[in-house]
Amino acid sequence: MLSSLAPRLTNPPLIIGPEALPALADFLHEAAPSRLFVLADANTARLCYPRLAPHLPAHELLSVPAGEAHKTLATCGVVWSFLTENQADRRATLLCLGGGVITDLGGFCAATYKRGIQCLSVPTSLLAQVDAAVGGKTGVDFQGFKNHIGAFQEPAGVFMDPAFLATLPGAEVRSGFAEVVKHTLVADAGAFAALPTGELSAVTDWTPIIRHAVALKAGIVAQDPREAGPRKLLNFGHTVGHALESYLLAQPGRAVTHGAAVGAGMRAETWLSWQRGLLSEAEFETVRRTLDAVFEPLLYAADEVEAIAALALQDKKNEGDVINCTLLRGIGQGVYDQPVSLAEICAALRNNLL
Numbered sequence: 001m002l003s004s005l006a007p008r009l010t011n012p013p014l015i016i017g018p019e020a021l022p023a024l025a026d027f028l029h030e031a032a033p034s035r036l037f038v039l040a041d042a043n044t045a046r047l048c049y050p051r052l053a054p055h056l057p058a059h060e061l062l063s064v065p066a067g068e069a070h071k072t073l074a075t076c077g078v079v080w081s082f083l084t085e086n087q088a089d090r091r092a093t094l095l096c097l098g099g100g101v102i103t104d105l106g107g108f109c110a111a112t113y114k115r116g117i118q119c120l121s122v123p124t125s126l127l128a129q130v131d132a133a134v135g136g137k138t139g140v141d142f143q144g145f146k147n148h149i150g151a152f153q154e155p156a157g158v159f160m161d162p163a164f165l166a167t168l169p170g171a172e173v174r175s176g177f178a179e180v181v182k183h184t185l186v187a188d189a190g191a192f193a194a195l196p197t198g199e200l201s202a203v204t205d206w207t208p209i210i211r212h213a214v215a216l217k218a219g220i221v222a223q224d225p226r227e228a229g230p231r232k233l234l235n236f237g238h239t240v241g242h243a244l245e246s247y248l249l250a251q252p253g254r255a256v257t258h259g260a261a262v263g264a265g266m267r268a269e270t271w272l273s274w275q276r277g278l279l280s281e282a283e284f285e286t287v288r289r290t291l292d293a294v295f296e297p298l299l300y301a302a303d304e305v306e307a308i309a310a311l312a313l314q315d316k317k318n319e320g321d322v323i324n325c326t327l328l329r330g331i332g333q334g335v336y337d338q339p340v341s342l343a344e345i346c347a348a349l350r351n352n353l354l
Helices: 020-031 042-047 049-055 073-085 100-115 126-132 162-167 170-187 189-193 207-223 230-235 238-249 258-275 281-294 302-314 342-352
Strands: 014-016 036-041 060-064 093-098 118-123 137-142 145-152 157-160 323-328 334-340
Touching (some): 036 042, 036 100, 060 073, 073 137, 100 137, 126 162, 126 170, 126 207, 145 238, 170 281, 238 302, 238 342, 258 281, 302 342
Parallel strands (some): 014 157, 036 060
């Protein structure tokens, strides 16, 4: 459906495909930053940087520990110190090479260093390519709450090479695919029906799926860059999902991927949509079957439900003490600013128990 989309989707440039890294080289030649710094994590420095480096002019590489546990102000301090010690001025550029953690954290560091330096994104995970790198949200976790500290700042360019996905383990591909599913559930029923639901390793070309997901998200963000209205649709699955992710991250040895938590969150919030009468039983079963085919259930106990649900009180969509959720008013039609109670979230979490 979206195969006719050109790789250059926006200005600033958003390039998707094998031409992304050559386009990045051209961009840097024209932009001529005073200094170029590359931020990677331990995994992308090893697996992805060798593919990127030949396309870059002289630069400095900083590698930080990988994983959500390091998406913190402490890691930001490491990045800010590195930039300071290397005398990065306001014409310097920070290039973020990584998945959702590096994309969010690096964007936040660039937005705040000397009140803002240019940031470029080379997303290497499916999650970052279809979601985190698009829309200008940056941030870090704080006191156990997801993305609690952050800023809106669009990168100066995003360069997506689907070849980087070959470096990912299956769990990380599924994690990113959760955001693809979410985009279609809130905005494109036809695309939801056409999603692959078997083993994702069988997908040989992610480019059309990425372009489709990016186009859906970019269209929503263009209507509402600061998330005052329609952009809240993109939070479907995230009120419950972020609560689950935050809770399990705090439990030693129980951390889960963002997408696994969002998959569980979509199950719970689809059930709430059905309970509210927004979604028919047939639609509920259709969504449930698709989610069950792709995502394994998260393991938590009945006596943990109330503690998990309480974390939703800090959700960024809330207004005062009202928990605002995005639900479904049919497949492909999200509806935002739906107030839900802690009791309803607890019920949805219990419905997800094995």
